[in-house]
Amino acid sequence: SLSVQIDSTMWGLFYGGLFILAVYNLVIFFSAKEVSLLAYVGYIAAVTMWQFVWGGHLQVVNGGESPVWIMHHTELLFVINGLMAGLFTLYFLETRINAPTAHPVVVSLLVIQILLGLICVTGILPTILKHNLVYGVGIASVCSYLYAGFEALSNRFQPARYFTFAWTVLALSAVVGILSLTGLLPSTKFTTYCFQVGVFLEAALFSLALMEKN
Secondary structure, three states, X not given: OHHHHHHHHHHHHHHHHHHHHHHHHHHHHHHHOOHHHHHHHHHHHHHHHHHHHHOOHHHHHOOOOOOHHHHOOHHHHHHHHHHHHHHHHHHHHOHHHHOOOOHHHHHHHHXXXXXXXXXXXXXXXXXXXXXXXXXXXXXXXXHHHHHHHHHHHHOOOOOHHHHHHHHXXXXXXXXXXXXXXXXXXXXXXXXXXXXXXXXXXXXXXXXXXXXXXX
């Protein structure tokens, strides 16, 4: 049907666009040796893996079945996303220099996310508590990354303007997606794919920020 074709096209553009951005910046990394480029590629890989599982495409590729271990540890993908985003924040913004106030907060939250990752793997906490911790720390981490971006921008690190705009776009698209899922906004093509568009725009803006920095 037409809706299935549109869905397949949108996801194809999404994954294809992220793949091109990742390969492009990886090639630049081998010549520039800029660590933030490698951190960016790691973040893109984490986002792609997360969307591949949450979008149900792993199940399609696996013949209609989802790997049991992965489906029981989906919150681990959220933690990996947060870690990769944090590493990109540290290396791209050079927070120790450009965002000294935010730097210890970002580092502390990275350590907490590593511990949460170990908790997710071992399963030593009840599921509800584990999920609440993962999502709570994840939201706090994103806020710290955004704060670091604004601090770096206030310290006249100009590439940070793309960084902060990228996180703002992602946050707004996430809000639209949540409001749609809860029924507060009508379910349309725009609200359905808003978050994926936000993720792609964030990745593209990060790439522009890296181009300006390098």
